[in-house]
Amino acid sequence: MKLKILIAAISLVILAAVIGGLYVAGSPKTQRMTKLDDQRVQDLQTISNAIDYYTTNNNVLPKDIAIAQIAQNGNLGPSQPLDPETKKPYEYRAVTGLTYELCATFALASDGKNPMYGPYSAPMYPGPLGTSKPRYWNHGAGLICFSLTAPGQPNAKK
Numbered sequence: 001m002k003l004k005i006l007i008a009a010i011s012l013v014i015l016a017a018v019i020g021g022l023y024v025a026g027s028p029k030t031q032r033m034t035k036l037d038d039q040r041v042q043d044l045q046t047i048s049n050a051i052d053y054y055t056t057n058n059n060v061l062p063k064d065i066a067i068a069q070i071a072q073n074g075n076l077g078p079s080q081p082l083d084p085e086t087k088k089p090y091e092y093r094a095v096t097g098l099t100y101e102l103c104a105t106f107a108l109a110s111d112g113k114n115p116m117y118g119p120y121s122a123p124m125y126p127g128p129l130g131t132s133k134p135r136y137w138n139h140g141a142g143l144i145c146f147s148l149t150a151p152g153q154p155n156a157k158k
Contacts, residue, residue, distance in 0.1 A: 033107035036084050040104045041137045043081035047090060047102055048135065048148060055150035061094040091145070098152055103145040110138045 050068035055061060062068040065080045080089055083104065091103035135148065 037106045039084045044102050052150050055152040059152045065092050098150040101145045105143045106139050109140045
């Protein structure tokens with residue numbers, strides 16, 4: 001009788017540990033979606049840095065992401081990052097002057113706790129006299145567009 005109670009108690013402890021672990025860490029599906037969203041943010045940061053590099057040297061936004069990538073990395077550089085799930089390119093739009101949008105479709109809303117999305121992700125190529133601002137990558141779920149301003153002086157001659 002005591003052995004059955006002991007086995008039942010151990011089974012309950014193991015079950016509670018498994019449920020608690022899933023609660024703290026999230027389901028495998030949630031973890032996978034979070035990992036994909038983190039990769040999307042890293043890709044957008046990479047694209048943003050390439051655009052910053054391009055505008056710092058040309059004072060104009062690139063026509064597309066590939067031009068910025070080649071300017072930063074040379075012809076042997078990596079190809080344009082693609083969404084890790086759909087394998088489609090991220091959206092890029094020049095808005096006005098040196099303002100542009102980068103868009104991605106996120107599976108989940110960010111919780112604001114991931115340091116990847118915080119102010120440390122300032123532009124790699126800051127503008128003159130401290131004109132660059134930290135970039136925040138917090139996002140909701142679904143298609144999200146980040147409005148960004150590249151460093152440089154629009155239409156300036158070099």
